Amino acid sequence: MLPLGKGQLGVSTFFASAHPHDKCGSNGLPLTPNSIKILGRAQKLKTITHPRLCQYIDFARGKNERLIVVVEHYEDNVRLAAKEGRLSSPNKIKKLAFEVLLGLEYMNKHGLVHRALSSHNVLLCPEGKAKLSKFGLYHMTGGGADVAFPIGHPQYLAPEVLCPGPPVDTDVYDDTEMDMPLSGPKVDVWALGMILLELCIVRTLYMYLCIDNLPEDLRAILQLCLTVSPSKRPSPSTLLQHEVFAELSKAEPPYKNNIKLFSVELRCKDLELPEFDGRIEIDDDLLAGRRFDEVYYLWTLAGGDLEGELKRKGIIKPKPAVFMLPTVVAGEEGETFGHEKERKHLLDDTTILLSLEELRQRLENIDDTAFFPLLEDERTTSPISPSGNDLSETQSLPLVIRERDIEYQFHRVVLYERLLKAYPYKREHIWKEARVDIPPLNRAHIWAALLGVEGDVQGCYDAIDKETPQLIDRQIEVDIPRCHQYDELLSSPAAHAKFKRILKAWVFSNPHLVYWQALAFASLSAFIPKYLHHFFLKDNSAVIQEYLAVFSHLIAFHDPELANHMESIGFIPELYAIPWFLTMFAHVFPLHKIFHLWDTLLLGNSSLPLCIGVAILRQLRDALLSYGFNECILLFSDMPGTDIEKCVQDSINIFCCTPKSATFRKHARPPPKPKNGQRKFPASYYSTDYHDQPRTELSREPLTLEELKSEVSPRISAEDLIELCELKGPSPSKSPTKKSKTSRPKILIVDPDLSFSRGHIPSSINIPFNTAFSPEGDLVPCPAVSSLQQHKGRVVVVVGPKGGRNTYNFANQLVKLNYPKVVTLHGGIDALRHTGLLTVPPATL
Template sequence: MNRRSDIDFGVVTLLGNDDVQRHYGISEIGGSSSSSISSSTSCTRMVGRFPRLSSLSHPNLCSYIQLIRSTTVDNAVFLVSEHYKMSLADYLQKSRLTVEQILLISRSLISAINYLHNSNIVLGYFSLSSVFFCEGTIQLGQYGLYWISGGGTDIDGCVASPWYISPERLQALLFKRDFVLRSSDVWAFGIGLFELLVGVTLSEIWGIKQIFAVIATSFRKAVNGSSLHPLLEAVRIARPNVDINIQSELYILLEKILFIQPSKRPKAKEILKCLDTILESCGGSNDASIKTDNILSANCKKNYDLQVSDLKEQLNGCFENFCGFRSPKESFYLWTLSGSSVENILLNHGIIRANSPVNMLPHVVFGDCCMFGNDSSRRCCFTNFRIFQLPTSNLRERLQNIEKKQFVVSFELQKDLNAKSELSLIVKEKDIEYQARRMLVLSHLIEAYPFKQNLLREECAIDVPPLHRGSVWAMLLNVTSCTEERFLLLDTFQDHPSDRQLMVDIPRCHQYDELMASPTAHFKLKRILKAWLVAHPNYVYWQGLDSLAAPFLVLNFTNLLLIAARAFSCLDSFIAMYLHNFFLQDNSPVIQEYLTVFYHLLAFVDAELYTYLTNMDFFPELFAIPWFLTCFAHVLPLHKLFHVWDVLLLLDSSFPLFVGLAIMEQLRQRLISASFNDAILLFSDLPDLNIERIVQESQAIYSFVPPSCTFRSHASTHLREPILLKPYSIDLLKQCHCPRISAEDFIRLFDRSLCLIIDIRTQQEFSHGSLTGSINYPYGDNEPLDMILTALRYAQLAEHVIVIVDNQLCQRAFLVAERCVLSGFNRLCVLDGGIECLRSKQHRFQCSF
């Protein structure tokens, strides 16, 4: 990444207007239906459009970073973008540019405009004040105001600079309508080129009313259909001291650009070719770097003879200017962590006002809340296209105080330089030093994927920086460009049996999230879901699939222009790995088996809670189906779900079971004394859960529960290890009160002396051959547990697994296990296949069978 030492952040305040009738403007690409558009506010629509802008990338465009909704002013948003101090208009006031510099600047600008037009974005707003110098390159800003405002219909005022407005747009405004064509952007560019050649901006010569009169006069006096000649004459009259000397080739080009009829103006692509030709004829290069007296080029020549001292000096400069070497989004994220707030800064500088509600009361209210009087007090801010530069001194000071070695990433020399990795997630996400290093580490590993895939998983086990979560998840789910291409082959616009249900569910999906509440998100979510249903005709839409897709949509929104390829691929891979066959039309066997295994694990972890719930017939079917059908996406807010899935994607398909167990443990105190109705109410409206504690407890339970205890016959192949257990029917599984353990897991516990073995065969069978250290407890219907009670209690205190061993059928083993579980003993399981499964491995034991 090129170094940009003078990078700053700028903010534009936009005030939404929901009273404006939507006669015109940009069509809602994000609208899933007309009703969803009309029911959403202007701010919500702008939030939905913003990711499109933030995904745009061009060397001559200032990137958009974040759209922030105001908490002080209703319907106000703050548009944050990359910003630089020196604008082209400011430079013109100090010095005049040479012809070669003008050509290079013009080429850079028209290249950016051509890119925007190819991306189906029209500027609508252009001025030399929004063109910035950035260490030898030209950066165009404020190009997204027209798009973000829905063609100006969602905000007050016209999105345009009066001195650059095109004739057709000016005529439309006379009839209180507004529209922008690509040719309108070409006109605005032509006015900017005209100002560069003249050496003075039109705003310095004329006011708003005067420029409209000048433009109207130029229409009447147009020469060959172009306004160039009358504009030149008007400038000569207004500023007789200005030396105007335009080359013939540039004059001809500018004359075409300023044609009154939009259809006769050249396209941006054609202008770019003309400028390249003129540059070649002038002997110049097409290099985008602009050399001026006040600006130094950042593209230094390579010198392989640098001394060590010079290299150290350059490295010190890198450390002192961390923001200049990272993306603007990363830098702004650190800016927010440094204690800065966009809204507070604007309040302190008077850009917006915070009036008390009592002072904003109207004089008269009647009808459908029609308010009159005291309007000025209710308008706490106005749409202002002027960029307000945010202070960055606090961020730079904080970064300079960080030890330089934190920014040296060497996976081979030292695993972890940061001692803060053991802090809580909330603290780590607010720590600027920690996040600066973590983003640096993860960005290196993302660029090295798939060669450093194992190292990436190790780093993600620590935590995942929020800004890189989308890319990291895609890599953990093995999403590649080839898998994304599948989406292009799917017809997502054809009618589908699930269309009606999608129209009902999608507008309600995670509506507390600003992005998910936008029409753009509704449209794209519908495409993702329909693409998945079309790609898998054997599956059907079950309620909750929309919630399952929402996290991938939110994280990959900036990568979605007109297609949702990555989000679709992530969803497809996620379901294949973690929710295999959950969305079959008849998914009852899959769901029932999952819930039964979950209940067995609850008995393994907390027999007392299991017994209490069983006695009042409170089974997982009453509360846990939405948990596992959506991997908790339907019951957890997105900001908490992200932390759960950060861990989930590093583990196998059984991990959701352990998350469910962790939630049960966190609700244990309320459940253990709750009545049936109280328990129903508790799960219908879950309290605020400590998600960090849930993640830690689920990982702890996952680590000590034998993998075979999570065996499911309908599970995917995404497992810790292959598990070979005898498949049981659902009815037989429900008769069991504890999980089963495989011979392999049993041997691992046996070798480390981490289990208590209770052999319930008859004394005669036990005497013929038994496991070393096992206790014989011949089963009888009325046989008390007294003879093994002491052993059970010691095993409980030592946190050892209690294994019940029987013959091959294990019928008596499950009866004994039931009595032990109902007596409150945890970590109890039955050896699958009984003693017979160990005969082939008897060399592992000091006994004979």
């Protein structure tokens, strides 16, 4: 979006037409409210940015099919200027026509038609430039089909609009029933001609007309614009090529809106800097340099209320319910009569201004340098928040409070805006800041940056065939209406169409994969390979079963009591966890919770979803431990309220307390091969997977599914053991699993005494398996068992001979005794024989 500059925020409102209560669609379901349809189509208008168009900023849906539109606005317009005689010069009129045509041409390139063009909808900014307002009304209302009022002003409507032909069969506006043909770009050329005619005669239209004294070039433009036959009338792009506008075209710098945030091309290739004339203009209004969407976002945080503003200005007038009662209710269908005719369903073209004074007062104590944060200083390459010291206390507050703190959000939004402009070169800094939090305004672009999106994304997407009918179309059409339909935007036909195109593009780009039910909108090409590699193969049984087996290991590692109870009642992960991981929790939580969950999910590696699953179970722990099988099924069929912030924090703690090799999977994504010329960015411990590390003789090897299912505890690699126990001294990149000396793992050798005496790991204890447990399954008391009990709660590494089943049986038995954090060493003691780390006790005489 463009910066605020000298513009203002304007608000207007109108009503969509309501469906009859007893009317249903062809599928037997209630019809989608027209206000929902309008809201879905309107989202496209936010992406249309041009100097000659007023920027659409936001759309909101109110009660009784009310739509509220927030848009860039100026108080001056062509009608006022004409009354005051400021547009009487032929050159000014030609310049105005040229600027209007530039806006119309850009609209037409994006498939838009104004249809409501009039002298009071052509606004004039303080510099005198024209900007078209209300240009999206015709598009968002489905060509006027979803509202009870006509689109356009009668005196400016083209003949083909006033006398339309038969309706055309089109699906441009989804399932809207059109009762008249759609208007094309040439209707706006006629409206422009009528506006120019008003300016030329400087009189109210349809009064005494005299154009004999007009300059020849203006007369030529008027004759072209007011050509009755639309087939002979030029389009805006054709009219711009007329010789009348030749000089203006040369003087007009070309509009360049091809800077793509995630492009790897040189963005400053065509940059032209203006010549410095020695004068420096300093604008004290720093807020004017922020984008419209940023200013509006901060305005809402400062207490802004759209409906409240409309009520204060008298646009919304509450009416007592008693005055809305009908006089007569007749018939079986309850048809009503005697209402006072409602005028609210007609268009009120008034636009009110939103005052920014409250926002400026809330930001007046912020230092001017905060508007221009430095990303680096001479001593460090870390991003610097200008008032970081002041914000440190706010960062410790709950996320919900931080998202409502206007000063905190201001600093975060401004910082992220600069970091995103420097993407991908500041990718590492974006990761670092995202670990703190992600402001809702920037979430979409930050998620894309965290997923490593680069290149000509739009070009790649456009090149994919998304229209040819496929076998999966029917299943997609059935599944999409099940996806978060309580959300107004996601329930709109426009959103359904976009979802379908995205899913079809994904299936087309991955022919070896198939569409699965409930894939939902999480199926993004950058997201699937990282977190759901091979989950959507035609035969994905082995992948899912391995994933769930590792999940079971993590439950036993962090909460053995819960794992034992769920196993005893037969409540296995296959019964509840598959939808969690197939959709990455998109169908478990409502959208506002998913946003916060994914803010953290995208920062972790492919094992973080497993930790989130464990965190969910731990929140439900008390209920699960007291429930039987049937109660657990009911609990998960209707998930209770979950504290998502606690879930996120618990999942991070679980992730940090889990050795990385414990989540190793055979079917995880292999390390990506670097492409030619691709930059390699340093990755943190948290964002890299275990299989991304260089392979050594100490690394873990994949296990068969049978081996995974036969073991209760996870395995760790020898290199993880060496790092966790610091057997080779302090490591420069220690795993967060070991936070202090007192939390070092306890190594438990289960070899017979003879093997223990031939070499063991320093500080380890020996409890031979054949004498460790009593017939009841309890540990037989001995000094080694006492030492083990003293270290209960710390990581316990069970080590035995390579391939020996006693090692895994010992670990399984410890889990049954509710010992947490039990793991086994992959490869056994033999994995360490060539490291020189084993010690031999002194011989006894």
